[in-house]
Amino acid sequence: MSQPSMSEALRGVVRRDLLLAMRRRSDVAMSVFFVVIVASLFPLGVGPEPAVLRMIASGVLWVTALLACLLSLGRLFTADYLDGVLEQTLLIPQPLAVLVIGKVFAHWVISGLPVVLLSPLLGLQFGLGGDSLGVLTLSLLLGTPTLSMIGAIGAALTLGLRGSGLLVALLVLPLFVPVLIFGAGAVTSNLAGIGSEANLSLLGACFLLSLAFAPWATAVALRIALE
Amino acid sequence: MSFLGINWFKYSSPQAFHPLAGRMIPWFSAAALALIGIGLYFGFFIAPTDFQQGDAYRIIFVHVPAAWMSMFLYVIMAAWAGLGLGLNARPSFMMAQAIAPTGAMFTFLALLTGAMWGKPTWGAWWVWDARLTSELILLFQYIGIILLRTSIDDLRRADRASAVFALVGVVNVPIIYFSVRWWNTLHQGASVSMTASPKMAATMVTAMLVMTLGFWMYSFAVTLARVRCVIAERERQPSWGKNSSIQEVAEAR
Amino acid sequence: MQWGSPTEFWAMGGYGLYVWTSFGATALCMVWEVLAVWRRHASAAAGSRDMS
Numbered sequence: 001m002s003q004p005s006m007s008e009a010l011r012g013v014v015r016r017d018l019l020l021a022m023r024r025r026s027d028v029a030m031s032v033f034f035v036v037i038v039a040s041l042f043p044l045g046v047g048p049e050p051a052v053l054r055m056i057a058s059g060v061l062w063v064t065a066l067l068a069c070l071l072s073l074g075r076l077f078t079a080d081y082l083d084g085v086l087e088q089t090l091l092i093p094q095p096l097a098v099l100v101i102g103k104v105f106a107h108w109v110i111s112g113l114p115v116v117l118l119s120p121l122l123g124l125q126f127g128l129g130g131d132s133l134g135v136l137t138l139s140l141l142l143g144t145p146t147l148s149m150i151g152a153i154g155a156a157l158t159l160g161l162r163g164s165g166l167l168v169a170l171l172v173l174p175l176f177v178p179v180l181i182f183g184a185g186a187v188t189s190n191l192a193g194i195g196s197e198a199n200l201s202l203l204g205a206c207f208l209l210s211l212a213f214a215p216w217a218t219a220v221a222l223r224i225a226l227e
Numbered sequence: 228m229s230f231l232g233i234n235w236f237k238y239s240s241p242q243a244f245h246p247l248a249g250r251m252i253p254w255f256s257a258a259a260l261a262l263i264g265i266g267l268y269f270g271f272f273i274a275p276t277d278f279q280q281g282d283a284y285r286i287i288f289v290h291v292p293a294a295w296m297s298m299f300l301y302v303i304m305a306a307w308a309g310l311g312l313g314l315n316a317r318p319s320f321m322m323a324q325a326i327a328p329t330g331a332m333f334t335f336l337a338l339l340t341g342a343m344w345g346k347p348t349w350g351a352w353w354v355w356d357a358r359l360t361s362e363l364i365l366l367f368q369y370i371g372i373i374l375l376r377t378s379i380d381d382l383r384r385a386d387r388a389s390a391v392f393a394l395v396g397v398v399n400v401p402i403i404y405f406s407v408r409w410w411n412t413l414h415q416g417a418s419v420s421m422t423a424s425p426k427m428a429a430t431m432v433t434a435m436l437v438m439t440l441g442f443w444m445y446s447f448a449v450t451l452a453r454v455r456c457v458i459a460e461r462e463r464q465p466s467w468g469k470n471s472s473i474q475e476v477a478e479a480r
Numbered sequence: 481m482q483w484g485s486p487t488e489f490w491a492m493g494g495y496g497l498y499v500w501t502s503f504g505a506t507a508l509c510m511v512w513e514v515l516a517v518w519r520r521h522a523s524a525a526a527g528s529r530d531m532s
Contacts, residue, residue: 153391157375164378167371167374167378170370170374171375171392174367174371174396174403175396177403177406178399178403181409182406185409185410185413194413213398217395220391221388221391224384224391225388227383227384271489281494281495282492282493282494283492283498285499286499286503289502293506329513332510332513335509336509339505340502340506343502347498445510449513452517453520456524459525459527460524463524
């Protein structure tokens with residue numbers, strides 16, 4: 001039997017992680033409910049005035065999605081780490097960075113994609129309409145995978161450490177800032193009438209940059225954590 | 228390999244570097260004191276009062292040097308981290324470890340003095356301009372590196388994990404700077420910029436540069452002193468393999 | 481730069497609070513750092529001595 005190719009290994013990793021997640025569907029639900037609840041807190045804190053809500057909508061929804069990603073990072077590698085599968089994964093001949101992409105993609109499908117799909121509804125709650133909703137969804141579609149890829153670096157660095165939840169946040173939030181700026185900026189500039197293309201292109205650039213470098217950095221960090 | 232007649236690789240062992248660092252510290256300390264003294268004299272007794280900002284501008288004689296040092300030290304720390312990862316060399320990681328606290332301190336001072344300068348000059352304790360915001364993120368990154376190291380018990384993993392994060396952070400800071408500059412142009416309200424500094428008289432520039440050099444010498448001295456601590460502390464722990472104690476080497480001479 | 485009197489020097493044209501807080505904090509931090517490293521070295525060296 002010949003050695004599996006890189007794409008086969010990638011598909012294998014994705015399929016396995018998605019299958020495991022299907023058996024614990026609460027993971028999907030958790031991200032969704034978190035975003036809904038937290039997004040609802042802001043109007044309760046700030047007041048229901050529509051003009052204000054529309055102004056803060058992009059920032060609030062983006063920060064909420066960002067926090068949801070942050071909180072879900074603990075689930076990225078921990079389960080495999082605890083039952084020894086991660087160590088075995090390091091021994092697979094295919095490049096670790098490719099396998100990381102697979103895991104992160106599966107993780108995004110479970111935690112990030114539901115948020116993207118839900119975002120138009122949340123945008124309506126904040127009084128966004130028409131094409132701003134589209135921009136919001138598109139920005140999250142580009143942004144949440146980027147956040148997952150960058151977050152994976154932090155998750156790998158803090159694998160198995162005590163108090164890793166807070167430490168991951170401290171490490172990863174500075175890295176999230178540019179994505180937040182461009183993502184929320186896309187919706188803001190759309191609302192201001194300037195047009196969101198520039199911000200969206202920059203967001204796309206962040207996505208491509210992180211796709212090129214983050215899985216590799218994550219692989220390095222995993223090897224460091226597991227030696 | 229010798230350069231200037233000295234076999235440099237001899238000093239790549241912590242035991243040999245410990246006394247060398249010890250001999251260098253007094254020189255750097257003296258240079259620091261001298262330069263800071265001269266810089267302060269220039270800053271307070273030679274540089275004139277600024278036409279626009281009054282005497283409040285004199286804060287730049289600590290603010291700018293601190294900010295520059297915070298960035299230099301980060302890059303140098305990241306360089307040592309990269310060297311450590313590339314060469315798998317313990318002393319490089321020790322240097323990175325020794326630099327971090329000083330870098331964090333200068334970042335904190337840059338932010339504090341920046342606020343002190345901003346309030347009388349521009350009326351606000353804090354503005355979200357690119358430079359201050361990047362400085363703030365830099366502080367978070369320094370703290371992250373230090374906390375990551377203290378959270379990991381295994382020395383080798385701690386060294387390498389904080390090295391990876393330092394390198395990732397080096398890439399992040401210019402990206403942050405650019406993205407916040409971009410963000411400021413979008414939101415035209417907040418256009419207070421601390422980059423709009425007054426045209427500076429030559430004496431002002433001189434004082435600033437002398438202070439920066441002074442802070443640099445200070446950083447050398449403190450970092451070398453701290454790396455000696457790190458070396459001594461690591462001697463106590465079973466770490467990357469067998470170590471002979473510094474005491475034995477010293478006594479054997 | 482001629483200061484008329486020590487009072488003028490400390491007042492810094494009305495901005496004394498900001499200027500001296502900045503310089504004071506800087507001096508304080510640097511002194512504190514030096515002392516902290518000194519203390520750390522004392523305990524590190526003591527630890528090494530205990531081991532031998």
